[in-house]
Amino acid sequence: xxxxxxxxxxxxxxxxxxxxxxxxxxxxxxxxxxxxxxxxxxxxxxxxxxxxxxxxxxxxxxxxxxxxxxxxxxxxxxxxxxxxxxxxxxxxxxxxxxxxxxxxxxxxxxxxxxxxxxxxxxxxxxxxxxxxxxxxxxxxxxxxxxxxxxxxxxxxxxxxxxxxxxxxxxxxxxxxxxxxxxxxxxxxxxxxxxxxxxxxxxxxxxxxxxxxxxxxxxxxxxxxxxxxxxxxxxxxxxxxxx
Amino acid sequence: xxxxxxxxxxxxxxxxxxxxxxxxxxxxxxxxxxxxxxxxxxxxxxxxxxxxxxxxxxxxxxxxxxxxxxxxxxxxxxxxxxxxxxxxxxxxxxxxxxxxxxxxxxxxxxxxxxxxxxxxxxxxxxxxxxxxxxxxxxxxxxxxxxxxxxxxxxxxxxxxxxxxxxxxxxxxxxxxxxxxxxxxxxxxxxxxxxxxxxxxxxxxxxxxxxxxxxxxxxxxxxxxxxxxxxxxxxxxxxxxxx
Numbered sequence: 001x002x003x004x005x006x007x008x009x010x011x012x013x014x015x016x017x018x019x020x021x022x023x024x025x026x027x028x029x030x031x032x033x034x035x036x037x038x039x040x041x042x043x044x045x046x047x048x049x050x051x052x053x054x055x056x057x058x059x060x061x062x063x064x065x066x067x068x069x070x071x072x073x074x075x076x077x078x079x080x081x082x083x084x085x086x087x088x089x090x091x092x093x094x095x096x097x098x099x100x101x102x103x104x105x106x107x108x109x110x111x112x113x114x115x116x117x118x119x120x121x122x123x124x125x126x127x128x129x130x131x132x133x134x135x136x137x138x139x140x141x142x143x144x145x146x147x148x149x150x151x152x153x154x155x156x157x158x159x160x161x162x163x164x165x166x167x168x169x170x171x172x173x174x175x176x177x178x179x180x181x182x183x184x185x186x187x188x189x190x191x192x193x194x195x196x197x198x199x200x201x202x203x204x205x206x207x208x209x210x211x212x213x214x215x216x217x218x219x220x221x222x223x224x225x226x227x228x229x230x231x232x233x234x235x236x237x238x239x240x241x242x
Numbered sequence: 243x244x245x246x247x248x249x250x251x252x253x254x255x256x257x258x259x260x261x262x263x264x265x266x267x268x269x270x271x272x273x274x275x276x277x278x279x280x281x282x283x284x285x286x287x288x289x290x291x292x293x294x295x296x297x298x299x300x301x302x303x304x305x306x307x308x309x310x311x312x313x314x315x316x317x318x319x320x321x322x323x324x325x326x327x328x329x330x331x332x333x334x335x336x337x338x339x340x341x342x343x344x345x346x347x348x349x350x351x352x353x354x355x356x357x358x359x360x361x362x363x364x365x366x367x368x369x370x371x372x373x374x375x376x377x378x379x380x381x382x383x384x385x386x387x388x389x390x391x392x393x394x395x396x397x398x399x400x401x402x403x404x405x406x407x408x409x410x411x412x413x414x415x416x417x418x419x420x421x422x423x424x425x426x427x428x429x430x431x432x433x434x435x436x437x438x439x440x441x442x443x444x445x446x447x448x449x450x451x452x453x454x455x456x457x458x459x460x461x462x463x464x465x466x467x468x469x470x471x472x473x474x475x476x477x478x479x480x481x482x483x484x
Contacts (some may be wrong), residue, residue: 021361061329061361082327085363118301119263121327126414153305 014113017054022120024052025069026165029129036145044103048154056097067121074135080123083168087119098156124165188234256355259296264362266294267311268407271371286345290396307365316377322365325410329361342376366407377469430476
């Protein structure tokens with residue numbers, strides 16, 4: 001299985017890439033009151049990591065993030081956004097890469113570029129996890145959704161990177177809601193509140209939530225259809241087009 | 243004046259620094275309804291730039307940003323925060339550095355590390371510009387406050403970096419207000435509103451502004467002192483300690 005390492009084995013100095021600089025993608029998945037995150041498992045060592053990679057010398061940073069996420073996970077057309085740069089010395093831990101290389105039949109030279117210090121630019125995205133099919137690339141055995149409440153131990157500072165991404169997601173939810181495209185075209189206030197409660201991981205009070213959402217000016221309320229039933233049908237909303 | 247270039251001249255490969263990676267600091271200054279930004283002017287060529295620099299191999303990223311801002315401007319103890327990474331290929335423009343080196347008596351080799359592509363990590367801060375004394379380091383002739391409404395043309399994408407920092411400052415003003423430390427210990431709602439209006443560059447409606455500020459839960463209203471005058475004294479606030 002040493003072919004899994006071919007691209008890196010033949011490029012021990014990382015030629016063509018910007019040294020010391022990585023991108024890591026925190027891809028959150030939402031569906032039906034569940035919030036998950038996409039993790040990879042390294043071939044043979046089984047260590048968990050975020051999908052990540054490197055920036056080509058001739059590539060825009062944002063394009064590198066898209067390419068890396070797509071190569072690692074098979075996901076395309078996802079909206080990735082920068083959220084933070086992780087640049088502490090303490091995050092440098094070459095052990096998982098050494099172990100991975102050794103397990104795959106090649107003891108790495110200590111000067112191998114992947115064993116040096118990396119500063120990582122974090123990107124995040126939020127997708128409906130029922131609408132995509134993650135597929136690992138050849139250096140990983142798996143690429144799957146994991147519950148945020150029971151994450152495994154990840155390499156380096158990847159658990160902290162997820163935590164920071166989640167903070168950002170929660171803080172930006174109002175602004176990003178339309179772009180994330182996580183609700184059906186028509187939805188009730190109750191469905192919208194469930195989405196918020198799942199992502200914020202707390203119960204919200206309906207009148208205050210409804211008042212806030214209506215004040216954002218991003219919702220159109222549709223005319224009620226006569227239901228004929230005995231119970232009052234809820235109002236239905238869609239995102240305002242503008 | 244070639245001594246101005248000494249540290250770089252003797253280090254054409256940028257040894258000790260992470261290659262291709264820079265930090266640039268957008269330091270906003272506020273006082274008395276004015277919002278300004280701190281710019282440097284390169285020695286001899288007179289080109290304008292943000293205070294910026296590089297990350298040592300053995301230095302945490304955030305420490306590098308503090309050190310660079312302090313070395314360039316003389317300002318210490320300012321709270322710098324990451325806001326965005328500028329990594330497009332199109333931002334690469336070595337001309338200002340070539341011109342600067344040539345003007346200072348040294349034609350640079352095309353392989354000089356400073357002429358290569360850089361990805362820049364943007365940091366921003368907001369200070370009271372009457373409380374600090376900017377002092378340029380030796381490669382700059384000046385370090386001064388400039389009105390945002392009439393900025394000069396800066397090198398590379400530095401005007402765009404300022405624009406993005408301003409967007410971030412405006413979006414985060416509620417959260418960062420206490421840390422910025424821009425108001426006297428006791429202030430009126432009117433003074434607070436002026437600060438917001440200056441930074442947001444728009445007029446706000448008092449009742450809505452006051453309602454929003456009080457709802458943030460960051461203000462303590464002090465007991466009114468009997469003024470003895472015929473006019474009603476305004477309420478005075480301070481930031482809640484917690």
